[in-house]
Amino acid sequence: LNPDLLAVGYGQFRFQEQKKGLACCWSLKNPMWPERIYHCVHGVTALDFSIANPNLLAVGLFNGTIEVYNVQSRNQTSVLDNSESHDKHLGPVWQLRWVEQDRGTSGEDKGEILVSISADGRITKWFVRKGLSCTDLMKLKRTTAEKKKSGTERKSEALISRQAPGLCFDFHPKDTNIYMAGTEEGYIHKCSCSYNEQYLETYRGHKGPVYKITWNPFSTEVFLSCSADWTIMLWRQDSVRPVLIFTSTTNVIYDIMWSPS
Numbered sequence: 001l002n003p004d005l006l007a008v009g010y011g012q013f014r015f016q017e018q019k020k021g022l023a024c025c026w027s028l029k030n031p032m033w034p035e036r037i038y039h040c041v042h043g044v045t046a047l048d049f050s051i052a053n054p055n056l057l058a059v060g061l062f063n064g065t066i067e068v069y070n071v072q073s074r075n076q077t078s079v080l081d082n083s084e085s086h087d088k089h090l091g092p093v094w095q096l097r098w099v100e101q102d103r104g105t106s107g108e109d110k111g112e113i114l115v116s117i118s119a120d121g122r123i124t125k126w127f128v129r130k131g132l133s134c135t136d137l138m139k140l141k142r143t144t145a146e147k148k149k150s151g152t153e154r155k156s157e158a159l160i161s162r163q164a165p166g167l168c169f170d171f172h173p174k175d176t177n178i179y180m181a182g183t184e185e186g187y188i189h190k191c192s193c194s195y196n197e198q199y200l201e202t203y204r205g206h207k208g209p210v211y212k213i214t215w216n217p218f219s220t221e222v223f224l225s226c227s228a229d230w231t232i233m234l235w236r237q238d239s240v241r242p243v244l245i246f247t248s249t250t251n252v253i254y255d256i257m258w259s260p261s
Contacts, residue, residue, distance in 0.1 A: 004028040005035065005071070007057055011043020013092075023047055023059045025071055036071055038078070046096040052112040056128070060093025060116060066126065068114075082132045091119030094167045099125075102176050115171075121163025123181055123191070138191050140164040140183055143202065170213045174220050182210030188225055190237065205233050205242045211254045226253035 004027055011021030021043035025036035038059070046060035055072040056079075065088055067078040082088045095117045114126040121140040126132050142164045165184040172178040177193045178200075188203040188210055208228030216222040222243075226232045230249055233242040 002027075002054070007047050007049060009044030009047045009059065011040070011045065011062060013043065013045065013062070018042060018062060021061065023057070023069070025057070036069075036076075038067075038069055038076055040067065041065070041083075045092045045094055046116070048096045048098055050098045050112065050114075051100055052098070058096045058098065058114055060096045062092045064089030064091055064093060064118060064120065066093060066096070066114070066116060066132065068128065068132070080128065080132050082126070082134075085132065085134075087124075087134050089116065089118035089120050089122060089124070091165065093118050095169060097169070097171070099171055099176055115169070117166040117169050117181065119165040119167075119184075121166055123166060123169060123179075125193075136196060137179075137193055138181065138189075138196050140166050140181065140189065143185060143187055167209055168212050170215050170223070172220065173215050173217055180213045180215070180223060182213050182225060184209045186210060186227065186229070188213060188235075201237075201240060203235060203240050203242075205235075205245070206231065208252075211252075212256050214256060214258060216258055217260065224256050224258065226256045228252045232256055 006026045008024050012019055021040040023038040023044050024034035027035045040061055042061040042063040044059055045062050048058050050056040055070050057069045057071050059067045065083045068080040070079050093116050097115050098112055099115050100112050117123045122136050123138040124134050124136050126134045140163060142162055166181055167184055168182040169179050179191055181189045181191055186206040186208055189199040190201040192200055206227040206229050210225050210227050213225045221236050223235050230247060232246040234244040235242050
């Protein structure tokens with residue numbers, strides 16, 4: 001629709017400092033003032049433009065709400081939101097992505113869907129045509145250590161949430177039934193849209209939360225991940241150990257991206 005339009009989310013990422021947030025659409029032709037300003041009740045933690053309908057901007061908030069705005073309209077209110085839904089996330093929405101499902105799929109899975117991952121441990125797909133009704137693709141379970149635990153340890157663990165906070169995901173570039181999910185525990189789980197009860201594989205390597213996963217657009221067996229442990233890791237999906245580990249910084253790495261060409 002407009003390749004010069006850039007969406008930016010604003011907000012606080014700490015629970016104690018929560019204030020209202022903003023989602024702004026900036027034009028490269030006018031860096032002094034945004035083209036659109038959307039006021040949100042909580043901080044904006046994720047956003048993404050639709051591929052099939054580029055006028056639709058999905059916004060994820062710190063309180064778990066998802067809102068969809070029509071940037072073609074001058075109206076600053078959302079066209080869809082799930083703030084009153086019992087199915088909305090119970091924690092911050094850390095990533096949103098519009099995903100075009102494979103043409104081979106049928107029924108309600110065909111076409112574009114909106115996928116989110118949250119600190120409540122859920123990876124959820126939302127159906128825009130049905131007013132943001134949803135179904136969970138996966139509930140991320142905490143991965144327990146292999147060593148035996150005492151009865152006291154097991155009782156204390158029962159008080160902790162069984163869900164592992166999810167931080168990021170990326171769908172396979174050729175098979176959109178397959179996706180990787182990164183967790184606060186430092187694990188990467190290979191998942192299938194066809195199975196919501198168990199992982200296809202788990203990749204262990206990072207010692208801190210995994211903030212970004214991205215498949216290589218050309219060599220589709222390869223993906224990258226980055227973490228709070230200061231590392232970037234290169235993986236092959238057929239091996240649970242990283243092929244290469246890059247450590248060139250002493251800071252948390254929040255984002256990575258392959259060159260598109």
